[in-house]
Amino acid sequence: MSSSAPGGLEGPFKFPNSPEPQSSSSSFVVPYIEEERPESPAKHGLDEKDFEKLVLGSDFVDESNVDEDCNVAQELKKYKYNIFVLSSAGKPVYSRYGNEDKLSTLFGVMQVLVSFIQDSNDVLKSIRCNGCTFTFLSKGPLILVSVAKTQQSDTQLLSQLTYVYNQVISVVTLSRLTKIFEQKCNYDLRRLLSGSERLIDQLLVFMETDYAFLLGAVRVLPLAPTARDDISNIIVSACSKIKNLVFALLIANNQLITLVRMKKYELQPSDLHLLFNLVNSSESFKTAESWTPICLPLFNPSGFLHCHVSYLSEDCQACLMLLTVDHDLFYTLSTAKQKIVETLRRKGSLKDINDALALKPISASELGIYGLRHFMCKSRKHPQFWSSRVDTPYDTPEEVEHLMSLYQNLHQHVHHPTRPLKLCYQQMDSEIMLGHITAEYEFYFTFEPLVTKSDAISAAGRLPSVWLKDDEEKKKFIFTDPTF
Amino acid sequence: MASRRKLLLKIIILGDSGVGKTALMNQYVNKKFSNQYKATIGADFLTKEVMVDNRIVTLQIWDTAGQERFQSLGVAFYRGADGCILVFDTTSMNSFASLDAWRDEFLIQSSPKNTENFPFVVLGNKIDLENRAVSTKRAQKWCQTKNNIPYFETSAKEAVNVEQAFETIAKSAIALEKEEIYNDFPGDIILDRDNKPNNGAACNC
Helix, strand or coil: CCCCCCCCCCCCCCCCCCCCCCEEECCCCCCCEEECCCCCHHHHCCCHHHHHHHHHCCCCCCHHHHHHHHHHHHHHHCCCEEEEEEECCCCEEEECCCCCCCCHHHHHHHHHHHHHHHCCCCCEEEEEECCEEEEEEEECCEEEEEEECCCCCHHHHHHHHHHHHHHHHHHHCHHHHHHHHHHCCCCCCHHHHCCCHHHHHHHHHHHHHCHHHHHCCEEECCCCHHHHHHHHHHHHHHHCCCCCEEEEEEEECCEEEEEEECCCCCCCHHHHHHHHHHHHHCHHHHCCCEEEEECCCCCCCCCEEEEEEEEEECCEEEEEEEEECCCCCHHHHHHHHHHHHHHHHHCCHHHHHHHHHHCCCCEHHHHCCCCEEEEEEEECCCCEEEECECCCCCCCHHHHHHHHHHHHHHHHHHCCCCCCCCEEEEECCCCEEEEEECCCEEEEEEECCCCCHHHHHHHHHHHHHHHCCCCHHHHHCCCCCCEC | CHHHCCCEEEEEEEECCCCCHHHHHHHHHHCCCCCCCCCCCCEEEEEEEEEECCEEEEEEEEEECCCHHHHHHHHHHHCCCCEEEEEEECCCHHHHHCHHHHHHHHHHHHCCCCCCCCCEEEEEECCCCCCCCCCHHHHHHHHHHCCCCCEEECECCCCECHHHHHHHHHHHHHHHHHHCCCCCCCCECCCCCCCCCCCCCCCCC
C-alpha cells in the first residue's frame, strides 16, 4: 500500500481552479427522507408541497443557473462514494471531489437538511433515492455527509463517516475543535486543516481497498514467533528507560510487526488505522526522521501525542513509530531509534523482516480446498486479521471492488445488530459467500458459484486445521503483549 | 502563500417577504432580473467568487424566506454568518419598520461575538419605482443610530448599487475575519499512571 499509494501527496483529482470568478446556485432533489422516527413531512409544520420545495431548493432558480449547477452536480454524479465535511454553520471543510468553494451552495443545502430535521427534535440519519444513500453524521461543530452508490449497510457507512471525523480530530484535537467553534462559529476550519486534506483523501482510499476497516482489525506481518519476540525485546530494551514513551510500533507495508505499549495504556484498532494512514499518506517519512503531533481520538481526544516516525534503513522498509506525551523527546527517541536499528541488524532481524515482506500471502487455491477462491480470518480475541492473496478471477480493480462489496454484504449479515449469525451462507450471482464464527476466529470465504452448500460448509470447518496447523497460527497472529 | 489562503464568507440576506431579496441576489450573482414574484421556501443558496483587496473570496449567500412560517429555522440559518444584508422596500413603510425586528432577531439568534461591529449593510430596494414611501434621510438616520451601518439605495431591476452593496459587506466581513488568529496549541497529555483510561475493549495486539 504505502509504496503504491495512489496520488499519496497530491490527493485525488480536483477540479482545476478557474481564475475567473464564477457563480453557481443549488437545488437538490430528494424524494424520500428516512428519519430516526419516520414522520410525515406535514408534521414539521409544512405541507408536503412546501416540504418538497424546501428539499428541492427554490423554484426561483434561473435556467442558466440550473445548467451551471448541473455541471457541478453532474461531475459529482460519476463518483461512487463521496464525502463532505462542513461546519454546523454550513461552511465547507472538505469535499473528496471538486472544489469545495464552488460547491458551497451544496454545503448550504446539507446544513439546512440537517437543521430542518433537528428543528423538530429529531436526527437526520440517511436519505435514500435512486440507488444512492446519503448518510449524515452530526458531531459537535461538524456535519459529515457521505453519498454512496454502494450496497453498504447503514452501520458501515456511518462507521466510515466516524473514521473521517476521527481523522479530523487527529489533526486538530477535539478540545481545540470545540474551543474554536465555541469562540467563533463562523470559523473556516480549512485554515487549520490545510495540508491535511490528503490524510482524508488517503484514508478514503484505504477504507475502500483494505479489509482492515470492515473487520475492525489490523493486518499482521507473518513472522516466526521467536523472530517477532526478538524484535519486541530489542525495542523494549532500547526504550524501557525512556520516560513518557507510551507506544512503540513497527509496521511494514500496512502490516503490524510489533506493538509495545506502556502498561495500562492500550491502542484501539481505529487509532492504529490512523497511524497506518499517516505513514501511508506521506512519502517524506522515507527520506527523513520526522517528529509529528498526532491526536488518537480513542486514546485521548483532547491532546496530541508526539510521534517520532522513521523507516528503519535503506535496506529495510519497515517504519518505526515512537509515541510519547513529551514534546521534548525528539533527540532521545532519535538516539533510541539508532540503537534499535543497530541491534536489529546485528541480530538478523532486519533480514527476518525483509524475508517476511518478500513472501507474498498464499493464494486460497494453494490450500487444495475445492472451489475456494479467497478467504480471510480475524482473531476474535485480538483485533488482527489475515487474508489470502486476491487472485484470479479478481484481476481488475472493478473485480476487486466487487469482492469487497461481497464481503461487506456478508459481514453485515454475520454481524447483524439484532440477529447476529454464527454461520451464514450466501448464494450470489457468481460466488458463494460463507461466514463462519468459531470460538476464536471469524472466517469469511469466497467460493466458486457451483460448489455445493455441504461442500462449502465442510471446507470451512476443515480449513482451520489445514491452514493454522503447527506454528502457523502463532506466525499469523500476535499473541504476546510486550510492555515497557 | 499563507495570506493567499482560501476565504469563504457566509452572508445572510434578511427582510420582509417581497422586498426583493432573491431579486437582489440574482441580479448580483447572475446579472438577471425577473418581475415575476415567487416566494422563497426556506432558503436559497448562491455562490459567487469576487476579488476583494486583490484576493479571491467566495461568498456563500443565504437568501432566506421572509415569510414568518419559516422563521423557526432562523438559528440554523444565522449560525456562523460573517455578514448580514438587511433589505427593505423603499415603497413600503412597513418593510422599513421591520428592520429593527430583523436586526434584533439576527443578533439574538446568531449571537455573534462582537455585536457592536458585526458587519451589516442596509439596502433600500426598488428605487426604480415611483411610489416611494421611505425617504433617504429617514433610512440613513436609522442606519446611523445602529452604529453607522452602511446604507445603499438599490434597484435589483436596473442593477443600481447592487455590486457596491455586496462588496461593502464582503470588505467589512474580511476586516473582522482578520482580527482573530488561533495559536493555542493544545497542551500535552498528562499520563495518569494509577488510573486506567476508559478505553473500552482491550487491544493486546
